[in-house]
Amino acid sequence: MSTQDTPKTGGGAGIRGGPYVSPDDAVLGCRNVTKTFGAITACDDISIGIDEGEWVSIVGPNGAGKTTLLNVLNGFYDPDPGGEIFFEAEDVTADRAFKRARKGLGRTFQGLELFEEEDVLENVMTVQAVKERPNLLSALAFYGTGRKVEAQNMRRVEEIIDYLELWEYRHSTVSSLPLGIQRRVDLARTLALDPDVLLLDEAMSGLTFDEKYDMVRFLADLNEEEGLTLVMIEHDLEVVTDVSERMIVLHKGGVIARGPPDDVTSDPEVRNIYTGVD
Numbered sequence: 001m002s003t004q005d006t007p008k009t010g011g012g013a014g015i016r017g018g019p020y021v022s023p024d025d026a027v028l029g030c031r032n033v034t035k036t037f038g039a040i041t042a043c044d045d046i047s048i049g050i051d052e053g054e055w056v057s058i059v060g061p062n063g064a065g066k067t068t069l070l071n072v073l074n075g076f077y078d079p080d081p082g083g084e085i086f087f088e089a090e091d092v093t094a095d096r097a098f099k100r101a102r103k104g105l106g107r108t109f110q111g112l113e114l115f116e117e118e119d120v121l122e123n124v125m126t127v128q129a130v131k132e133r134p135n136l137l138s139a140l141a142f143y144g145t146g147r148k149v150e151a152q153n154m155r156r157v158e159e160i161i162d163y164l165e166l167w168e169y170r171h172s173t174v175s176s177l178p179l180g181i182q183r184r185v186d187l188a189r190t191l192a193l194d195p196d197v198l199l200l201d202e203a204m205s206g207l208t209f210d211e212k213y214d215m216v217r218f219l220a221d222l223n224e225e226e227g228l229t230l231v232m233i234e235h236d237l238e239v240v241t242d243v244s245e246r247m248i249v250l251h252k253g254g255v256i257a258r259g260p261p262d263d264v265t266s267d268p269e270v271r272n273i274y275t276g277v278d
């Protein structure tokens with residue numbers, strides 16, 4: 001399924017390394033995505049493809065455009081006119097974020113958008129209800145009316161909580177939990193939508209070494225055992241090079257390198273933006 005060719009259009013100037021996955025052959029891809037905010041060009045003509053089952057990391061210095069790219073991929077932002085997003089061989093550019101989520105494109109958040117005063121079970125159940133309802137507000141309203149969760153859905157929620165070793169916390173209020181567990185709750189909520197592809201926005205940010213180790217263990221299981229495709233923004237290059245099959249490096253809104261971690265981290269332009277040394 002991977003095409004190892006050179007992109008014909010877009011993606012920034014010096015694309016080196018491979019493999020390059022054509023956006024429309026990929027499980028998730030975009031072509032010619034530019035996103036401007038007034039005078040700021042956060043993403044500058046980006047074309048990328050993610051192959052099914054891959055674990056890809058998107059890296060780059062602060063302000064490189066990583067989160068904006070994730071927001072365009074999952075539908076929080078529209079790209080500027082001309083940009084296209086593809087998910088599972090379908091052009092989803094016109095689909096809103098909830099529609100893409102229901103199609104199987106999951107997303108975690110750097111800023112953890114959890115219901116902090118609810119317990120772990122309620123956080124996961126509420127998001128699972130989005131699968132059955134048109135959007136988050138109506139899912140919340142559904143629970144507000146005290147409706148009972150169907151046994152089958154409840155079983156799925158319990159399975160996820162068990163899988164992520166959150167059982168002992170299931171009745172704990174989210175705000176009372178350490179960050180490492182809160183990040184795992186965020187992951188649990190995303191899994192409740194049964195995604196095929198997971199977009200992870202700094203899922204390890206602020207975690208201790210042990211918490212990162214646990215997160216990597218869960219993500220590796222999801223990737224290897226459940227076949228989930230993982231696309232992760234991560235600043236910790238040690239983690240990135242250990243776990244990713246491929247890296248995509250953004251700088252000033254454009255892709256400057258992509259390929260296996262060893263190739264990318266030895267690329268002079270990449271070394272230059274990280275260390276100031278060629």
Ligand SMILES: Nc1ncnc2c1ncn2[C@@H]1O[C@H](COP(=O)(O)OP(=O)(O)OP(=O)(O)O)[C@@H](O)[C@H]1O
Nearest residue numbers: 037040041042060061062063064065066067068069
């Ligand atoms: N909603 C917005 N309105 C205006 N400017 C924005 C908005 N979102 C992002 N930007 C700008 O776009 C550029 C890219 O930001 P983005 O958050 O995508 O970078 P990033 O690579 O994720 O950075 P970081 O690693 O610091 O999170 C920055 O200059 C940022 O200030």
